[in-house]
Each structure stands twice: as C-alpha cells, then as structure tokens.
Amino acid sequence: GENVEQHPSTLSVQEGDSAVIKCTYSDSASNYFPWYKQELGKRPQLIIDIRSNVGEKKDQRIAVTLNKTAKHFSLHITETQPEDSAVYFCAASEEGTYKYIFGTGTRLKVLA
C-alpha cells in the first residue's frame, strides 16, 4: 500500500522567511496530492493540491511542486506570517478514491 513520508517534523522560521516541507510517496498509482493545515483540535483545512499532470501550482504565498519520477512533492510558503503557524500534512491519493494516506505532519512555527 501507499506510504507517505514527510520532513521535517518541526520547522521554525522567522516571520517573512520562507518555509519548505517535503514529502515522498511510494505508490506510483497515486496521482492527487493535497496539503492540509490543521490547527490544534480542529479539522484539517485544504490549502493547496496538485495533480500528477502538473509539475507546479501556486496560490499567492503558497506553492506546491511535484516530481512524479522521483515521487517527491513539496510545499513552499513564502513571506511567512505568525498565522501560518500550525501543523501541515501532505497526503497522497489515487484521484477519485478520496482515500488519503497522510504524511506524519510538520509543526511549523513562525516567530514574530
């Protein structure tokens, strides 16, 4: 089955700096990769996603890149703000199944 690894587990950055979180997946059948932000005790919120027919996607300060050959995908947050502090999860899925295998999570702390 699918296995998703995520690094780093914790990340502290100064406000205004960039943050990068990386994930790898194992199942070549996975073709949909969402990223979720979760605040303590709350539901995960989708922040960006990418499908395997695209190498990069950007939405304002957030971007995701995908290297299908290497089975890597990364989340990039630029100009970080304190409100970006949360736990971020990557996930992999075969599109249409909605069955997500999540990475282990990254606790991002943006220092003011």
Place this chain on the structure above:
Amino acid sequence: GAVVSQHPSRVICKSGTSVKIECRSLDFQATTMFWYRQFPKQSLMLMATSNEGSKATYEQGVEKDKFLINHASLTLSTLTVTSAHPEDSSFYICSADRGRRTEAFFGQGTRLTVV
C-alpha cells in the same frame, strides 16, 4: 464549500461502554465516507472506508468488531467504539467525497476520552 458535520465534538465515557460518533454530509450526498484516527501530535491514520449500503472496508490492524461502522444513508455514517478502553482515547475525524474531482471534506472531529 461542502460541509461535513461531526457529532459530538467531545465525549467522555467510562471504560467498557460504547460511544457512537456521527458524520453527516450536510449539503451533498456521499456514497463513500472515511474514518481517521489521530493521536496527539501524530498524523491522521485511515481506519476504514464506509460505503453506503454495504460493509465498511477496514485498514489492516483495525478491529472491525471494535470499531463498528454503519453507512445507512447517503448523508450519514456512524462510527461506534465498542467496549471502550483508555487506549481508544483519540481524535476521530471523518471525511466525505462529493465526486466531481473535488477534494475530500473533513468533519470537525470528535475528541474521545475514555476514563
């Protein structure tokens, strides 16, 4: 966006009792719902896939007799934790799909504490 509502948001129960958690899709029909479990500071682990009108599909290592799933309608799936023990204390989250190549939508989660 689509709304998935989970109830209750918090529950405390005694060891040996059973607890039912509901997951509802409020503005769409969901033929499939998913149940995840999240331990403190850990990831979401998929427990089972709930299929409307048929038996749930459980992930390896998840006891089907312990975690009973019922998906009796296109808008409701329930997870019953039977004979709960303190080690079952966790955050349980459901998700549902609306089809149409959109993302899955998550409920707000249920924090279960077994004392």
